[in-house]
Structure formats: C-alpha cells, structure tokens
Amino acid sequence: MALSKQQNILLIISGGIAAYKSLELIRLLKKDGANVRAILTKGGSQFVTPLSVSALCENECFTDLWSLKDETEMGHIRLSREADLIIIAPASADLLAKIAGGHADDLATTTLLASDKPVTIVPAMNHMMWNNPATQANITKLREYGHTFIGPTEGDMACGEHGMGRMSEPQDIFDHLKKNSKPNPLSGLKALVTSGPTYEPLDPVRFIGNRSSGKQGHAIAAALSKAGANVTLISGPVSIPNPKGVHTIHIETAAEMLEACQNALPTDIAICAAAVADWGAETNAHKIKKREDGALPVLALKENPDILRAIATHKKRPNLVIGFAAETENLAANATAKLAKKNCDLVLANLVQSGAESVFGSDQNHVYLIDANGSQDWGKVDKKAIAARLVAEIEKRVEK
Ligand code: PMT
Numbered sequence: 575m576a577l578s579k580q581q582n583i584l585l586i587i588s589g590g591i592a593a594y595k596s597l598e599l600i601r602l603l604k605k606d607g608a609n610v611r612a613i614l615t616k617g618g619s620q621f622v623t624p625l626s627v628s629a630l631c632e633n634e635c636f637t638d639l640w641s642l643k644d645e646t647e648m649g650h651i652r653l654s655r656e657a658d659l660i661i662i663a664p665a666s667a668d669l670l671a672k673i674a675g676g677h678a679d680d681l682a683t684t685t686l687l688a689s690d691k692p693v694t695i696v697p698a699m700n701h702m703m704w705n706n707p708a709t710q711a712n713i714t715k716l717r718e719y720g721h722t723f724i725g726p727t728e729g730d731m732a733c734g735e736h737g738m739g740r741m742s743e744p745q746d747i748f749d750h751l752k753k754n755s756k757p758n759p760l761s762g763l764k765a766l767v768t769s770g771p772t773y774e775p776l777d778p779v780r781f782i783g784n785r786s787s788g789k790q791g792h793a794i795a796a797a798l799s800k801a802g803a804n805v806t807l808i809s810g811p812v813s814i815p816n817p818k819g820v821h822t823i824h825i826e827t828a829a830e831m832l833e834a835c836q837n838a839l840p841t842d843i844a845i846c847a848a849a850v851a852d853w854g855a856e857t858n859a860h861k862i863k864k865r866e867d868g869a870l871p872v873l874a875l876k877e878n879p880d881i882l883r884a885i886a887t888h889k890k891r892p893n894l895v896i897g898f899a900a901e902t903e904n905l906a907a908n909a910t911a912k913l914a915k916k917n918c919d920l921v922l923a924n925l926v927q928s929g930a931e932s933v934f935g936s937d938q939n940h941v942y943l944i945d946a947n948g949s950q951d952w953g954k955v956d957k958k959a960i961a962a963r964l965v966a967e968i969e970k971r972v973e974k
Contacts, residue, residue, distance in 0.1 A: 581608040581761055582804075584657035584691075586682045587627065589617020591732040592664040592698035592741035597622060599663055599744040600630040606748070609762075611653065612636065615682050617666060639681040650681055654689040655819055656804055658761055661751075662686075664698035664741045667709050674712035690819045693721045696747055701728075701737025724750050758802035759969045764841040765803040766892065767795040768848035768881065770810035772828045776873065777858040784849045785934035788812030790898075791847030793961035795820045798843070801965050806838045810848055828854060828878035835881055840890040843968060846882040846897050849934070854878050886917035894971055896964070899923040899944075900933075909944045919971070920945045922964065943967065 583603055587596045596612075603610050610631045614624055619637060628635035636653065654660070662669065662682075669682065678684040686693065695716065703709055704726060717723065725742035742750075769791020773781040788809055795807040796817035807822045808831055816822040823838075825831045828850045835844075853875040862871050886895040897918040899909035902925070909923030921944045924933050933939050940954035952963060 581606075581758075582656055582658045583608050583610045584653060584660045584685070585610055585612045585631075586615070586660065586662040586665075586669075586686070587612060587618040587622065588615045588662065588664060588666045588669040588682065589620055590664040590666050590698045590741070591621060593618050593621035595741055595744050596663050597626060597630055599661075599747055600627070602744055602748040604630065604632070606752075609633070611657070613653070613682050613685060615669065615680060617668070636681055639684055650685040651688055652821070654685045654691060655821060657689075657691050658758060658802060659751075660686065660689060660691050660693045661696065661747075662693065663696035663747060665695045667697075667699045667703045667706075670695070670697065670709060670712045670716065674715040694724060694751065695721050696724045696742055697726045697739070698741030699726070699739045700731060700733055701735060701739040704737070704739035722754075760798060760965070760972070761802035763803045763843060763972065765795075765798045765805045765843040765845070766835060766838045766841040766885070767791055767798065767805060767807045767844075768809075768831060768835065768846045768850070769795065769807060770812040771849050772810045772831055772851045772878075773826045774828065774851045774854035774878070775826075775857045776855050777860065777862045779861055782851055782853070782855060783811075784851065785932065786810070786812075786849035787935040788814050789935070789937065790933075790939060790957045790960065791845075792817050793958045794845055794847055794964060795822075797958070797961035797965045798845075798968075801969065803843065806841070808834045808838065808848070810850075828881065832879045832881050832884060835885055836888070839885070839888060839892070841892045842972070843894045844882075844885045844892040844896065845964070846885070846895075848881070849900065850881055851878055880916070882918065883916045894919050894968060896920045896922065896968075900926045902926055905942065906944070906949055909942065910949075913944055913946075920967070922960070923949075 587593050611633050612627045612631050613636045624635040672683050673686050678687045724747050727740045728738045729740045770788035771784045771786040773783045775781045795805050799805045799819045805820045807820045823834050825834050856874045882897045895918050897916050899912045899921050901908045905923050905925050909921050913921045922941045924941045926933050939957050941952050943950040
C-alpha cells in the first residue's frame with residue numbers, strides 16, 4: 575500500500591493513555607502529504623479531544639455512528655471506501671476483542687466491519703491484558719483475517735508496571751508504514767464509469783432496452799478501484815453485483831444517467847462503457863392497449879442526450895475521457911469517427927455480432943484501442959483482462 579502524496583488514511587483512535595501519540599502520528603502522515611481522516615471512539619475522546627484531532631488532520635473528526643450529520647455527509651461506508659489504508663492507533667484490548675468478534679456497535683467497529691481496505695493495528699495496553707490468552711486468541715484471529723500489526727513494544731507503562739504492551743512510537747509506526755508501502759498507481763485519482771443498458775419507458779410496463787449485462791463496465795470499475803482510484807459507477811439495470819469498493823449509483827434512463835454523471839464531476843478519468851439507448855419515447859401514463867381494429871401503436875421517439883459527449887465537452891472535463899464504440903460494420907473507420915465526434919482521448923472499439931457470438935452478455939470481448947496514433951488489436955480475451963489492460967494504459971497516460 576502506498577504511503578505517499580494524496581494517500582487517503584483513515585485513523586481510528588481508541589481509548590488508552592497512548593492516544594496522545596496518535597496526534598504526532600497524524601502530524602507525520604500529514605507532513606508526508608497524506609490525506610488523514612480520523613474516527614475517535616468514545617474511549618479515545620477521554621484522552622484526546624475531537625478538536626485537536628480535527629485541527630491536525632485538517633478534516634472533520636468523526637465520533638458518532640448515530641450522528642445524522644456525519645451519516646448524511648460521510649457515512650461509515652464512504653469513510654471506509656474512500657480510505658486506501660485504515661490504521662488503528664492506539665488499539666485497545668477491548669477494540670481488538672470487538673473486531674475479532676465482528677461487532678458493529680459504534681462508528682469505529684461498523685466502519686471496520688464494512689471495510690474492504692487493508693487494516694494496520696497498533697496495540698497499546700497493560701502487559702497482563704496483552705498476555706491474556708483471550709487477547710492473544712483475538713490477535714491470532716485478526717492476523718488470520720489479514721490485518722497487520724505494528725508493536726507493541728516492551729517498557730515502562732503509564733500504570734507504573736513494566737512489560738509488553740506499550741504503543742510503538744509514532745516515528746517507528748510511520749517508518750514501518752513507509753517501508754512496507756508499495757505504489758498504488760491511481761491513488762488519489764477520481765474516476766467515473768458508466769455501465770449496463772438504459773431502459774426507456776414506453777408505458778408503466780414496457781420499455782426500450784438492450785442486451786448489455788454490465789460485465790465490461792463493472793470489470794473496469796473494479797480494476798480502477800483495485801489500482802487505488804476512487805470510483806463512482808453509474809449503472810443501468812443489470813443483474814450482476816456492485817463491484818467491491820466502488821460507489822455504485824443505479825439509474826434506469828439515459829436522462830438519469832446523464833444527471834448522475836454530471837453530479838459525479840469533477841473526476842480525473844471518465845470511461846463510458848454503458849450501452850445508452852440513443853432514443854427514448856414519449857411515455858404513456860397508462861399501459862398502451864391493443865386496439866380492437868388491429869391498428870398498431872405509433873411510438874414517437876425522441877433523441878436521448880449523448881452522455882459521453884456531454885462529459886467530454888463539459889467545463890469540468892476529466893483529463894482522460896474514454897469511450898467505447900459498438901459497431902456492426904466498418905469498425906475502425908466508425909470508431910475513429912466517434913473518437914473525434916465525441917471529443918474522446920481513447921476509444922475501445924468492439925464489433926458486436928448477434929446470437930452466440932454477441933459481445934453483449936458474454937464473458938469475453940475483442941476490442942481495438944483507438945487513439946490519435948492509430949489502432950491496437952487487443953485480441954479476444956476475458957472482459958476482466960480488458961479492464962486490467964485498460965487500467966495499465968490509463969496508468970501510462972496519467973504518468974505523463
Ligand atoms: O455490458 P456488456 O454485456 O459487458 O457488453 C459490453 C458492451 C458491448 C456494452 C461494451 O463493450 C460497449 O461497447 N459499450 C458501448 C455501447 C454503445 O452504446 O456504443 P455506441 O457506439 O453506441 O456509443 C459510443 C459511446 O458513446 C459509448 O461509449 C457509449 O457509452 C456512449 N454513448 C452513446 C449514446 C449515448 N446516448 N450516450 C453515450 O454516452
């Protein structure tokens with residue numbers, strides 16, 4: 575995990591005399607360029623104040639699961655999703671027991687249980703508490719869950735006793751984090767991805783739609799998130815699950831997708847993989863009835879907004895805008911025309927065929943990357959492999 579500029583760190587401060595050391599840790603992390611958010615538990619707030627924590631973090635200090643304000647502005651899910659790394663320092667024996675047992679009765683434990691991010695635990699407690707078999711069993715469990723431990727160390731304790739259980743020094747914690755960090759190429763960048771079909775209602779029961787499953791767009795959102803980007807996925811109706819760690823917004827129509835995309839801007843990257851219906855219809859308030867005389871209903875179509883073009887020409891245009899081109903003929907020529915017409919930096923062109931060979935719904939895709947320099951054939955591979963290759967391509971372009 576990277577520990578570098580714009581690294582997002584969520585620091586959980588639980589109750590213990592060593593909580594004062596967490597203030598110095600915040601200072602070191604901030605000096606290194608990290609964005610630090612903090613959760614202060616009820617116990618932690620007996621030792622340090624939310625005011626000193628938020629002043630050092632230069633961010634609000636979160637304390638209460640039940641605070642409507644905190645939940646509205648920054649829910650526990652978002653606190654966890656928007657972090658690259660969670661550090662618990664100091665971690666009390668009680669907090670270790672709670673997370674080992676999967677409890678979720680306050681903001682810290684709920685955020686941890688809902689988290690998909692790496693967790694580093696810095697314990698601090700009396701040596702008898704540390705050596706207690708119950709604590710040791712909890713630590714074994716937490717290591718098995720994949721959590722990392724820093725410390726504790728041996729020494730004199732605040733209670734006057736001597737032994738193992740002192741919280742590691744802030745500089746040692748920082749050095750350990752720094753040494754074990756590996757670059758997270760898209761950390762600190764925001765990305766917007768569209769995926770799936772749109773449904774354009776004709777009446778309360780019928781709609782115009784298409785066969786997009788969302789597999790390609792969702793795979794891209796997941797790969798971006800894995801590379802450290804903060805991803806918002808705007809998805810049409812699909813039957814696949816939301817990608818882990820991705821803020822997913824569900825919409826139905828092209829107009830709703832446009833509105834959600836505009837609300838998500840500004841972002842650094844936008845990728846439009848959705849199969850947006852080019853036309854919608856005037857919606858009938860009531861179900862269109864079959865006529866006795868056999869006359870067919872006349873559907874008045876209206877053009878839908880071009881979402882990709884709207885993003886690529888927006889005043890808050892992302893630095894990198896990537897579109898798809900789904901073509902049934904003249905793939906290269908039509909995709910190159912779309913690159914210019916939609917003001918994109920890159921287009922992934924795929925030939926859509928019908929029946930068993932259709933890219934819609936399939937696990938595989940055959941794409942060509944088209945940019946100002948020409949076209950590259952990426953071959954027919956799994957949609958997840960295309961997503962990984964696209965993310966590698968994005969990494970090269972954001973480095974420039
Ligand atoms: O979802 P899957 O089953 O995995 O299938 C993947 C896919 C075939 C849907 C995907 O690979 C793909 O090709 N997506 C784009 C489909 C499409 O609508 O292509 P298009 O050539 O009509 O549109 C060109 C680009 O403009 C696309 O980036 C599209 O998202 C965007 N667009 C189109 C129309 C519109 N009104 N608004 C848009 O943003």
